[in-house]
Each structure stands twice: as structure tokens, then as C-alpha cells.
Amino acid sequence: MTDPQAVVLNETIQKENPAVYAMLSERGKQIFFPKMGILAQSAQAKGKDINATIGEAVADNGKSMYLPEFDNYLKLEVENIFPYAPSFGKPELRALWKQFIYKKNPSLGSQTMSLPIATNGLTHAISMAGYMFANEGDSVLIPDLFWENYDLIFNKSYGATISTFNSFSNNGFDVAAFAQAMAQVKGNKIITLLNFPNNPTGYTPTVAEAEQIQQAILQEAEKGKQIVVIIDDAYFGLVYEQGVFMESIFTKLCNLHSNVLAVKLDGPTKEDYVWGFRVGFMSYGIKNGSAALYEALEAKTAGAVRGNISNINVNST
Numbered sequence: 001m002t003d004p005q006a007v008v009l010n011e012t013i014q015k016e017n018p019a020v021y022a023m024l025s026e027r028g029k030q031i032f033f034p035k036m037g038i039l040a041q042s043a044q045a046k047g048k049d050i051n052a053t054i055g056e057a058v059a060d061n062g063k064s065m066y067l068p069e070f071d072n073y074l075k076l077e078v079e080n081i082f083p084y085a086p087s088f089g090k091p092e093l094r095a096l097w098k099q100f101i102y103k104k105n106p107s108l109g110s111q112t113m114s115l116p117i118a119t120n121g122l123t124h125a126i127s128m129a130g131y132m133f134a135n136e137g138d139s140v141l142i143p144d145l146f147w148e149n150y151d152l153i154f155n156k157s158y159g160a161t162i163s164t165f166n167s168f169s170n171n172g173f174d175v176a177a178f179a180q181a182m183a184q185v186k187g188n189k190i191i192t193l194l195n196f197p198n199n200p201t202g203y204t205p206t207v208a209e210a211e212q213i214q215q216a217i218l219q220e221a222e223k224g225k226q227i228v229v230i231i232d233d234a235y236f237g238l239v240y241e242q243g244v245f246m247e248s249i250f251t252k253l254c255n256l257h258s259n260v261l262a263v264k265l266d267g268p269t270k271e272d273y274v275w276g277f278r279v280g281f282m283s284y285g286i287k288n289g290s291a292a293l294y295e296a297l298e299a300k301t302a303g304a305v306r307g308n309i310s311n312i313n314v315n316s317t
């Protein structure tokens, strides 16, 4: 039976945009971020003389209890190292990353998107996207030259099928093959994943191709298809040639059509050369996306994070 807390989120999503509800996997429909139980009790206990609700040791000064030997190695504030971070990610970190997205993608302008949810690197963000949207038996459309981990995530973990289409024709992205592959998907829901610059080829579409990709997706959306576009921006910014699309393809999709949900996965791993930090983000954009819709999707995503890894290990901004 669906938990009443998930029902509330599902009803919100259905009311705000029924197409988005139809895109959710069964797992995505069941998941919620718990507001009752231990988290509610912790909130109630805040500021009380005795707080016996949460599994963290606190010293008499109210800060985390920790072994003094750490003082020799760590320079950050105690409260930025030892306590749990929220499953959503620290609010300051989420706000800062969203600010970066707008700064690095000027054509986003005043278009709206969700706040990013913090994940344990992009790999985990891809897995959370699979959790939210991929049912067993769904197909995930990907160009035929792709990062092999997509298979471990979508197929081996979630039971979806990877369907590929030809990556290139005439020295460019094969938009026709992409359009044809989308048109051939059975049923109303299409899940596709775009990764630019692409691993393994390094390819990023030209400005004209980015527009053609946008049009191909729009065409399917106008036919009534509900399309989840997962955007793996792991190598965002590593673009140097004239005429190549410099921004994330998210900018072309996040306000395209109310049947197109753009799911942006990004993070500092390769953008900022911090491979071992294990920080990533998952953000949503859809035409006419309301605050209520985004908050419900964020709550579900944070619930999925909580049920997998609890929270990421970065507390500090």
C-alpha cells in the first residue's frame, strides 16, 4: 500500500502536471521524504534540554563530539565536518550550485527550475534518476557510443533495457536517428539520456544540432509522448571550438513543453577536478513547473537518497 506521505506528493504532482506523474517509475511513486517519525521527533526536540532522538553524540557546548586527534588534520569548523548533512543536501550548498548553473548557462535567464538535490557524485545522481523514472522493462534511449556504467545502472540495477541509436552521421550528431528511435518507442513514455561532452567520444553538438535535438524532442512531446530527458553534464564546460553549443542542453529543454521533464545531473567532479569529493546534483526543469511540483519532486528524490545512502558526506560549502 502506498504510504500516505507518498500519496500527498503523488496528488500534488498529478494536480500540477499529470504527465510528470505518468513519467515516475513505480518506485518513484512509492517514495517520499519522511516528515513524520524520527525526523519530526528531531525537529520537536531541537532546543529542548534533553534530545535523545538522533544518533549523533553532542558535546556540552552543543557541537558534535569528536576525537581531539582530528584537530591535527582538519581546518574546517566542527559543525561543517561531523554532523549528518540533510538528505536534500545542505541548503547553502544547493542554493550556491543553482546560482552556478544560472551563471554558467546565461540563456536560462529568468526560466525557473527546481533546487538541486545533492547526490554522491554524478554516478549516484544517474542511479537516482533511474530510481525515480525507470521501471523494469522500460527502455532508455542512448546514443550507441556511451559510458558503460549506464548499463550497470539502468539495466543491471533497475531492469530497464538500454536501446541505442546511431551516434553520428556526416561528421555530426545523428539527429535523424535520435528522432526515429524516439518515434519507435512503444507506449506513451520515453526515457532518453543525453551526455555532452560525450564519454567516450568527447562530442558536443553544434549550436544548430542542439536546436535540432530540441525540435526532435518537441515533436514527440506534441504527439502526446511524455518524455524524461536525463542530462548527464559530467563534462560540462570542456568545450572549446567555435560553433559548438557551450551551454547545457538542459537550457533548451527545461522550458520546452509540459510533456518534457529535463533532469539535469551535474557536479564538480570533472568541472572542478575533485574526483574523490563525491558530490553531484540532480535538478528538474519543465515548462510551467510550479514551486509545488518542484518541491514534490525534490522531496521524492531526497527520499530516494535517504533510502540509499542517507546523505552525502559533504557538509561544508
Ligand SMILES: Cc1ncc(COP(=O)(O)O)c(C=O)c1O
Binding pocket: 120, 121, 122, 123, 124, 147, 195, 198, 199, 232, 234, 267, 269, 270, 275, 279, 280
Ligand atoms: C559520462 C560520465 N558521467 C558520469 C561520470 C561519473 O561522475 P562521478 O565521478 O561524479 O560519479 C563519469 C565518469 O567517468 C562519466 O564519464
